[in-house]
Amino acid sequence: MESSTIRSTATRPLLEGPGRQAFLLLRTVFTVAPILFGLDKFTNLMADWTIYLAPVATSVIPLPAQTIMYAVGVVEIVAGLTVAFRPRFGSLLVAVWLFGIIINLLVLGAFFDVALRDFGLLVGALALNRLSPGKLR
Template identity: 40%
Template sequence: MESKNEQQLLRSALNLLKAVFVIVPIVAGADKFTNLLTNWEQYLNPSIAALLPFSPSTFMMIVGIIEIIAGIIVLKKTEIGGYIVAAWLTAIALTLLAGLHYLDVAIRDLVMAVSAFAMARISKIID
């Protein structure tokens, strides 16, 4: 059986990861409507943009809505939300890697995906 100190350490790690994966997707998602942090369309693979039935701007707004929902799910159902965020970040990273652009962002997103996956696993123990 885990000691009370180990439980507190796990709870602390989970709370930190949960805060990150609630705040970051919601802020990034909301910014898809304002482009205050960056011009999000620049990260869209041109071959994917060419396949869209609507403008890249509209696509980014849809992405923003999905990210906001993912952040809310992490808040309400951490385990499920963690798996959703991990899959979402992996998909983004693979898209960036396929275009051979923004490789640094792709690697960062893969690291974040691993962290979201770890959060989901920890939440299964703690929550």
């Protein structure tokens, strides 16, 4: 049996049934959530996002906290769109981004519950990566 035949039959179950449903659910969540949260960095309707920024960030990047949040918003929107169109790469981008958020929250010394939630999201982003068809390019 050829290696390509083995490879295609080994990945087929992930592309059908429950695996496909899990992929679609995760891709949808990791597309919509970052875009919505990214857009909210410009309006602060859901939260005052600057309270989640560790003070060390503004000492390293000498900009007002809200200006940093605008940049964060752009990155989150781009990450969500990347998940939509290139889920295998986008899921890794989201996972790395979530890792950075977790580190920021731990440095802040507060919002440990949010850091734990974000760790769960990071694991979900890695699961999306494993379920995503295709190769990284």
